[in-house]
Amino acid sequence: MQSAAFTFAHMMQLPLFRDAQVLAGMTGSDNEIFYVDSMEMPDLTGWLRPNELILTTGYSFRNEPHMLSRLLDEMHKVGGAAVGIKARRYLKEIPDEAILKSNEYGIPLFEIPPDVTYMDMTRVILDEILGRQAIILQEVQHANQQLTDLVLNRRTDELVVLVGQLLHCEAAILNAGGDIEACTTDFSWTDTVQKHVVRVGTRVFGYIAISRTLESIDTFGQLFLEHVVTVLAVEFTIRQSQRLRREQEQTDLLAEILLQPGKPEQEELVRYRAQRLDMIQGNFYYAASLELSEAVSSDENVNVLLKERLVKHINSSFRLKFSSMLSDGVLSVLCATETSARNQQRTDIESLLASIREIVAEEQTISFGIGRTYENLSEASTSLSEARKALIIGKGQRGNESWRKIFHIHDFIVEEMLLDLTGQPQLESLYKELIEPLKQYDREYSQHLLSTLNAYLRTGANTKLVAEQLFIHRNSVLYRLERIKEILQCDLNDAELRFRLTLAMRYGETIDIYKNMHL
Structure with missing residues (x-):
């Protein structure tokens, strides 16, 4: 794919330039040419473009030869491709300073043959640029079609292999968390040179990682990678939609199982x-x-x-x-x-x-x-x-x-x-007979008869343990138990009565729980 680039070296091989002489800057032979323009005005700033070939007769430099060096300075700033000059027309010789800067910047400086016109050069160069760009676009279109087919058929593993083959590198597709979704056989994290974000709107869905840097002159690589990012955004969106649909189906089934x-x-x-x-x-x-x-x-x-x-x-x-x-x-x-x-x-x-x-x-x-x-x-x-x-x-x-x-x-x-028997008449009657009188007494006299009875029943009538649990003297426990006997008119030593008291007490607790339930 790289052969589709139109460089200064390719231009010099064209028949129209067979008599052209390179004066300096041969290290820039691989500079790619995207544009061609002529310059006869002394204004050098604001209009130069990257990868541009400038053609000039040197008319604007005839009285100020050092301006040619200024032109090379400005082209170096923007990444210009080369400078062609008809030196014999207005400049008798190229200044040494311009030769030095051409070599330093790697911007070729060549002499245009006197009999070659701007129109001929522009036509031939543009034909080459457009022809080579057409080749790139054809290759990109073919590659894009392959990518689209892979995504539509959900073959992400093959997609990353295609990326590796066409970009001549190792590649991997990563999810938003940075985990590898698919990669070429020899991909390694240590080989990663570039990571390109795959996003939809502002949300990052993943990345495409490759093991080499794509240069700006690699037009095919840049265009192809842009399409890779686009189709991966589609792939991740499809996955997200499927995941959400699956989660909804799981939630619906779970609700059906648990709530119905x-x-x-x-x-x-x-x-x-x-x-x-x-x-x-x-x-x-x-x-x-x-x-x-x-x-x-x-x-x-x-x-x-x-x-x-x-x-x-x-x-x-x-x-x-x-x-x-x-x-x-x-x-x-x-x-x-x-x-x-x-x-x-x-x-x-x-x-x-x-x-x-x-x-x-x-x-x-x-x-x-x-x-x-x-x-x-x-x-x-x-x-x-x-x-x-x-x-x-x-x-x-x-x-x-x-x-x-x-x-x-x-x-x-x-x-x-x-809880299931809440409201049952016999339990309600037992509760009113044995528990409510004690609750009423506690409310009127700020006593703790009910809690004392509860502890007494739970400890198996062990008054010593009751005193320890309630942090009171054992005599206080005995006094409260006597008051309970008087209020209920009963004998707490009766096992059958203690069972009924326990049942009524637990039922009372259940009533309180029932009031707070939201089942």
Whole structure:
């Protein structure tokens, strides 16, 4: 492709210039000529162009020969190609200073034969320039067609091979993160000389890296590389569109699995769809619900963005084990496991928590509710309901200052049962008979009978442990227990009564939890 360049050496081989004599600057023989112009005015600045051939009779220099040196200075500044002069017409000899600068700058200075006219030179040179540019354009068009075909047929690996072949170098296509998408066989990071950005609008999608510098005179290479960047922008845009469509399909299926009642008869179809979308697969499935205790910002949009970031992190880092989604501000996770053992569930969620901790602000508390495992995906919505119950019950009953709060529904079997029985007449009657009188007394006299009774029942009637837990004297515990006996007119040593008190107490806690639930 480089042979299509029209250089000073090529021009001097044309028949029209067979009698032309090169006076100086032969080191610039490979200077490419893009333009040709004549100059007979002494104004040297503002109109010269890179790769331009200047033809002159020297008329403007006849009284000031040093102006020829000035012309070479100005051409050196803009990257001019060469200077042709009819020296014998107005200048008897070329100044030594001009010869020295021609050699120094590598800008050939040649003498035009007296019988050669400007019109003939301009016509011949322009014919050569246009002819060679036509060759370049034909080659670029052919290469562009190859590139387009490769992109349309999604053969990116072959595309980078074509780049390497036509530019005579090693090449690689990189994504926005700098990772190699495809490369030639011998490509190495240490060989990278140039990286060209592939962007759509202001967004950078990737790069094309090559192992050599494309010179400005390499017209084919420059044009071809521009088209490579363009077609790669199309390729990355197609990939982005496919990725977004796939992510939307995954989100839609996940919402269908977690938020809609399962249909066992569609289990096989759902599994097939999950496999086709490269979603999690396992022997058992369960759901988890995540909650951040403190908002990182008063701006709700910021909090939503954080949760969306968590969803993206979970889905990209644990693709085959966890799939997460955000619905109405609630972050839910579908989990796959090879065993139904609860300790394995906790281990898996612990690893997920540790990963999330790197993203969430240090002062935020992360809580997880975990549902039971099921063999069918159609039962995942049931597991999610259990996970949300476990999260709310656990937060309501068990204060924990640690950021690692994991609540499994199995730990709250009684609360789960009572939660489902909220409003049941017999339980309501038992609660009103045994618990409400103590609550009323505590409100009127600012006492702590209810909390004392709770501790008494949970410690197995061990008054010493009750005193230690409540940080009071054991005599105070005994006094409060006597008051409870008087109010309820009962014997706390009766095992059957203590069972009823425990049931009523747990039911009362469940009522408070139920009021705060948003399932």
